[in-house]
Amino acid sequence: xxxxxxxxxxxxxxxxxxxxxxxxxxxxxxxxxxxxxxxxxxxxxxxxxxxxxxxxxxxxxxxxxxxxxxxxxxxxxxxxxxxxxxxxxxxxxxxxxxxxxxxxxxxxxxxxxxxxxxxxxxxxxxxxxxxxxxxxxxxxxxxxxxxxxxxxxxxxxxxxxxxxxxxxxxxxxxxxxxxxxxxxxxxxxxxxxxxxxxxxxxxxxxxxxxxxxxxxxxxxxxxxxxxxxxxxxxxxxxxxxxxxxxxxxxxxxxxxxxxxxxxxxxxxxxxxxxxxxxxxxxxxxxxxxxxxxxxxxxxxxxxxxxxxxxxxxxxxxxxxxxxxxxxxxxxxxxxxxxxxxxxxxxxxxxxxxxxxxxxxxxxxxxxxxxxxxxxxxxxxxxxxxxxxxxxxxxxxxxxxxxxxxxxxxxxxxxxxxxxxxxxxxxxxxxxxxxxxxxxxxxxxxxxxxxxxxxxxxxxxxxxxxxxxxxxxxxxxxxxxxxxxxxxxxxxxxxxxxxxxxxxxxxxxxxxxxxxxxxx
Amino acid sequence: xxxxxxxxxxxxxxxxxxxxxxxxxxxxxxxxxxxxxxxxxxxxxxxxxxxxxxxxxxxxxxxxxxxxxxxxxxxxxxxxxxxxxxxxxxxxxxxxxxxxxxxxxxxxxxxxxxxxxxxxxxxxxxxxxxxxxxxxxxxxxxxxxxxxxxxxxxxxxxxxxxxxxxxxxxxxxxxxxxxxxxxxxxxxxxxxxxxxxxxxxxxxxxxxxxxxxxxxxxxxxxxxxxxxxxxxxxxxxxxxxxxxxxxxxxxxxxxxxxxxxxxxxxxxxxxxxxxxxxxxxxxxxxxxxxxxxxxxxxxxxxxxxxxxxxxxxxxxxxxxxxxxx
Numbered sequence: 079x080x081x082x083x084x085x086x087x088x089x090x091x092x093x094x095x096x097x098x099x100x101x102x103x104x105x106x107x108x109x110x111x112x113x114x115x116x117x118x119x120x121x122x123x124x125x126x127x128x129x130x131x132x133x134x135x136x137x138x139x140x141x142x143x144x145x146x147x148x149x150x151x152x153x154x155x156x157x158x159x160x161x162x163x164x165x166x167x168x169x170x171x172x173x174x175x176x177x178x179x180x181x182x183x184x185x186x187x188x189x190x191x192x193x194x195x196x197x198x199x200x201x202x203x204x205x206x207x208x209x210x211x212x213x214x215x216x217x218x219x220x221x222x223x224x225x226x227x228x229x230x231x232x233x234x235x236x237x238x239x240x241x242x243x244x245x246x247x248x249x250x251x252x253x254x255x256x257x258x259x260x261x262x263x264x265x266x267x268x269x270x271x272x273x274x275x276x277x278x279x280x281x282x283x284x285x286x287x288x289x290x291x292x293x294x295x296x297x298x299x300x301x302x303x304x305x306x307x308x309x310x311x312x313x314x315x316x317x318x319x320x321x322x323x324x325x326x327x328x329x330x331x332x333x334x335x336x337x338x339x340x341x342x343x344x345x346x347x348x349x350x351x352x353x354x355x356x357x358x359x360x361x362x363x364x365x366x367x368x369x370x371x372x373x374x375x376x377x378x379x380x381x382x383x384x385x386x387x388x389x390x391x392x393x394x395x396x397x398x399x400x401x402x403x404x405x406x407x408x409x410x411x412x413x414x415x416x417x418x419x420x421x422x423x424x425x426x427x428x429x430x431x432x433x434x435x436x437x438x439x440x441x442x443x444x445x446x447x448x449x450x451x452x453x454x455x456x457x458x459x460x461x462x463x464x465x466x467x468x469x470x471x472x473x474x475x476x477x478x479x480x481x482x483x484x485x486x487x488x489x490x491x492x493x494x495x496x497x498x499x500x501x502x503x504x505x506x507x508x509x510x511x512x513x514x515x516x517x518x519x520x521x522x523x524x525x526x527x528x529x530x531x532x533x534x535x536x537x538x539x540x541x542x543x544x545x546x547x548x549x550x551x552x553x554x555x556x557x558x559x560x561x562x563x564x565x566x567x568x569x570x571x572x573x574x575x576x577x578x579x580x581x582x583x584x585x586x587x588x589x590x591x592x593x594x595x596x597x
Numbered sequence: 598x599x600x601x602x603x604x605x606x607x608x609x610x611x612x613x614x615x616x617x618x619x620x621x622x623x624x625x626x627x628x629x630x631x632x633x634x635x636x637x638x639x640x641x642x643x644x645x646x647x648x649x650x651x652x653x654x655x656x657x658x659x660x661x662x663x664x665x666x667x668x669x670x671x672x673x674x675x676x677x678x679x680x681x682x683x684x685x686x687x688x689x690x691x692x693x694x695x696x697x698x699x700x701x702x703x704x705x706x707x708x709x710x711x712x713x714x715x716x717x718x719x720x721x722x723x724x725x726x727x728x729x730x731x732x733x734x735x736x737x738x739x740x741x742x743x744x745x746x747x748x749x750x751x752x753x754x755x756x757x758x759x760x761x762x763x764x765x766x767x768x769x770x771x772x773x774x775x776x777x778x779x780x781x782x783x784x785x786x787x788x789x790x791x792x793x794x795x796x797x798x799x800x801x802x803x804x805x806x807x808x809x810x811x812x813x814x815x816x817x818x819x820x821x822x823x824x825x826x827x828x829x830x831x832x833x834x835x836x837x838x839x840x841x842x843x844x845x846x847x848x849x850x851x852x853x854x855x856x857x858x859x860x861x862x863x864x865x866x867x868x869x870x871x872x873x874x875x876x877x878x879x880x881x882x883x884x885x886x887x888x889x890x891x892x893x894x895x896x897x898x899x900x901x902x903x904x905x906x907x908x909x910x911x912x913x914x915x916x917x918x919x920x921x922x
Contacts, residue, residue: 195682198647198755199745200672200699213686 081258088259092248100267102243106162106234107275110169111227112297118174119219122181123207132182139175147172147236152351155240160319160347160360165234165242172233173226180222184215220283224276231272235264240355241319241345245271251346254323315595318342319361321349328532329389329539330365330571337387340592353378356576363591368421368572369472371428379580380421381573382587389539391521391570392546393419393472395480395562396505396553401463401514402560408463409562411487412515414451415479416563424472424567431471438471442478451483458489466513467496468504472569476517501526509557519569523549523561542568598623598753598785599644603653606639606809613639615809616653623752626786628800630793636809637789641755644787645671657753672699675754675784680762681742683730689715690726693745700749714744717780736767747780754781756788760795772798793836797843805829818844822920842875845913847891850874851899853912853919864889865903870896874913881906 089096118139125132145153147168154164188211196210212219238246248264251257324330325346334340342363347355352364357376366373368380395412402409419427430441446452465481467473474496481492495513498504501522507513524530524538524545538545550561573588585591599621606614614636621627629637642648644655646667655662662670683692690711697707712722718740730738739759746754760768760775775781776799790796796803797817804814805828812832813825821840824830833840848870864887866880877891888905895901 191678191680191682192684194647195676195678196684196695198645198671198676198678199696200668200670201695202668205699210684214684 081262085259085262088263092263096248096263096267099243099245099247099264100271102237103231103234103245103268103271106165106169106237106242106244107227107230107271110166110234111173111223111230113166113170114173114177114226115223117170118177119181121174122178123185125178125182126185126211127203136175136179136182139178142171143175145171147233148239148348148350151236151240151348152354155351155354155358155360159358160241160345160351160355162237162242164240165237165244169230169233169237173230176222176225176229180218180225181215184218184222185211187218188214216283220279224279227275227279228272231268231275235268238322238346239348239351241347241361243346247322247346250348251322251326254321255326257326260326316343316362316591317360318344318363319347319352319355320344320365321352322346323349324365324571329387334387334573334588337385338588338592340588341595356574359576362575362579364574366572366574367569369424369428369567369569371425371430371432371471373425373574374429375433377577378574379577379586381575381580381585381591383570383572384587384589386540387588388571389521389524389535390542390545390568391519392542392564392566392568393424393476393517393519394546394564395476395515396508396518396523397515397560397562398508398511399554399558399560405461405463405488405490407488408484408490411483412480412562414483414487415565417566418449419566421567421569424569427475428471431475438474438478439482442475442482446479446482453486455482455485456487456489458485458491460489460491462491462493463515464513465492465494465496466498466504466507466516467494468501468516469497469499473517476565480515508559517565518561520546520549520561520564521570523553528552528556598625598658599787600656601640601644601653602655604640604643604650604655605652606636606643606648607651612809614643617809617811618653619804619811619814621785621787623785624783626781626788626799626801628796628803629787629789629806630791630796630800630803631806632791635806637791637804637806638757639809640806641757641787641789644753645674645676645755647671668699672696672749673751673753675746675749675751677742677746677754677756677759679758680735681730681738683738683741683745685730687729688726689720689728689730689733689741692730692741693748695745696749702749710748711744714748714780715741717747717778718744719774720744734767735763736771739763739771743775747784751784753785753787756786758789758791761790761792775799793833793840797840805832807832816844839875841917842878842913843873845874845916846871847874847877847893847909848896848899850909850912850916851902853915854902854904854908855911865892866890867892867894869894870899874909877904877909878906881909 121135125135150168150171151164154167158164158167192210192214193206196206201209234244235246235249237244238250245264245268248260249268252260252262252264320331325344326332331342331344345361347361352361352366353372353376355361356364356378372378373380397408397412427441427445430436431438443452463484465477467477477494477496481494484490484492495507498507498516501518504513504516505518505527508516520542521539524535528549530538538548546561546564553559553561573591575585580586583594585594601617601619604614604617605612617640629640631637639648643650644657644662646662650663657670657674684695687695693711693714694707697710712726715722715725720737720740725733725737725741730741733741739762742759760771763771772795788799800817802814802816803820805812805820807828813820813829815823817840820829821833821837821844824833847868851870866889868877868891870893881889881891883889891904891909893902893904
């Protein structure tokens with residue numbers, strides 16, 4: 079019941095946004111569907127006349143439909159940029175198959191004796207098509223259009239991933255923020271839209287022949303209307319493309335707005351696509367993580383958070399206290415890395431694994447050697463220490479470094495359970511004693527594991543020392559788990575721009591960005 | 598009316614129709630008869646160019662069909678197919694009006710002719726014009742199919758197994774009506790069937806085909822009494838006796854009939870000389886008492902006669918004996 083009340087509240091507060099998204103959603107669906115009908119229907123008819131082409135055409139349309147939607151959108155960015163254009167094009171490709179296939183099947187299943195009767199009475203091929211084949215194929219043909227429409231309403235939610243708006247903004251924002259009312263505010267209208275489209279098309283199908291023409295006319299007039307609101311000119315100085323989570327989290331963009339009085343012109347995009355979009359100059363500012371290897375790949379500049387709006391996410395190893403008590407020699411080894419890795423160094427290491435395709439072990443070894451920390455493995459036969467890591471590059475590298483250090487400096491053995499799904503899985507494994515050590519971030523500890531109330535979390539975020547002290551005290555009390563001294567880098571949210579553009583506009587900090595925008 | 602000269606149709610290496618020449622006279626009903634795959638349907642479709650000739654030529658009403666647009670040729674030729682082939686999304690009225698519409702008739706002419714032809718086919722226009730094919734019985738559908746082919750009064754009508762999909766009872770009643778249909782009497786009809794009975798009942802002439810070739814072209818009587826080859830004989834073997842009775846007219850037996858006592862107190866049925874012997878024997882074999890007797894009408898050259906079944910059978914026997922000599 080609470081959820082329901084929260085949902086109603088959300089819808090009431092966001093009704094304007096909801097209406098806008100719904101209209102965008104309808105627009106995306108109708109425009110792409112119309113395109114598919116305009117292209118797919120004649121194509122389907124064509125292959126009933128040139129049957130040799132039917133295998134090829136249906137095959138290609140089938141293959142198009144198997145391309146994962148997010149991958150397809152990614153492919154399209156270099157050609158069509160971001161926004162409604164690639165979204166409509168992708169939706170168009172997805173709905174081609176049902177329309178072509180059902181047109182073809184519908185016409186082919188018309189009784190051949192009827193076709194012969196029609197030709198025998200003197201109908202031309204065109205008359206046969208328009209008077210006999212199409213009317214008789216109509217139920218199957220319409221089933222195809224209805225399938226395509228329902229499919230499009232569903233897939234159109236993904237348009238939110240490339241800044242084309244639609245109800246996907248609420249859905250993906252809600253998922254990123256774990257906000258159920260927000261998810262529902264997107265999902266329920268989307269489901270209703272699918273039902274409505276299906277219903278209206280079913281009604282259209284049953285219209286008597288005489289009334290079909292006005293209905294079609296209305297439809298044709300409606301399309302430009304829906305297309306029009308994609309044509310509103312956008313002449314902002316800089317365009318920001320934000321991931322839904324960053325756009326919605328209080329410590330993300332809303333926090334930034336409050337701290338800097340920054341007002342960006344934003345569109346919402348998939349986290350996986352923002353880097354590509356900024357690289358292709360479709361947007362100028364994106365959000366990301368400050369140690370991501372992609373920063374180097376795409377030659378981006380991380381804007382300095384000069385007013386500390388983003389909460390600190392300092393990385394440090396979490397260790398179970400009993401392990402340290404049993405093996406006091408470990409502490410010294412574990413602290414070897416403390417304070418040695420800064421942001422850009424971590425970015426570089428991530429880059430070497432993600433894009434230079436080196437193994438985390440090699441990258442770790444090379445780094446340790448450079449720092450003079452590396453020692454050959456003693457191949458000791460002591461007890462086994464179990465290391466854990468979450469499922470991303472940075473954690474693999476850190477775990478690997480630690481593993482090599484322990485083997486080099488102690489007689490303990492090491493085994494690794496890498497690629498544990500997420501924070502909760504990793505931490506539960508540690509608390510249960512299934513693993514002994516894994517790298518964690520202070521911000522995550524504060525927010526996700528301790529569930530600190532927002533007000534307290536906010537005030538703690540301002541001071542990284544204070545925050546570390548708070549987190550480590552609490553962990554010790556509650557879980558008998560110790561935070562080792564931080565490694566040095568801060569993997570937190572960051573705003574980024576293309577290096578070249580940032581240089582040209584003399585922007586290095588977020589305050590600079592604000593000044594530039596206000597000029 | 599229709600001249601077919603050296604018509605050949607080859608499907609890849611298979612000769613469906615092999616060098617056929619055939620003349621179809623005006624107002625004649627010609628039946629193309631044969632087993633399936635004999636080339637009879639292919640021959641029919643060559644005439645309205647649903648199938649194109651591989652070699653040879655066909656003229657309809659003096660004009661070479663290859664020199665006309667196929668659609669225009671077809672609009673001038675009525676076409677009836679098995680199971681009627683009515684368009685399920687059209688009403689009876691729309692179905693019948695297909696060709697008038699293609700010919701660009703005005704609305705009132707189309708409507709008058711549609712209703713007229715439907716009534717001729719024995720269906721009330723008021724009741725049936727607005728019905729859809731699925732609401733009609735098989736026999737009614739076939740009537741509408743015929744109406745659709747005849748509404749523009751084309752001089753030539755092609756029929757492809759028109760009664761093939763009907764049950765035997767409906768079929769025999771439609772056949773009977775069909776034979777007496779005034780609207781067809783002045784038309785050149787080419788009808789394809791595999792049914793011997795139907796061919797003999799409807800055909801002025803029968804063209805018996807096998808393996809793409811004409812085996813015999815002639816009147817029903819010629820096929821029965823003067824089979825051209827072993828195939829024709831074998832093809833008609835099973836029904837030979839019935840067909841003999843069917844193709845013979847009572848008048849032809851006249852010289853073989855014995856003058857007979859005149860019955861006075863019996864059940865007398867009067868028949869004209871043109872009635873078939875089969876019809877007479879069927880009437881006589883009805884098991885009633887007193888047994889009926891056929892009264893054959895007198896003509897200018899022959900006196901009236903009263904006949905019992907044994908008289909007729911004896912005369913038939915003599916007739917056949919004479920032929921065989």
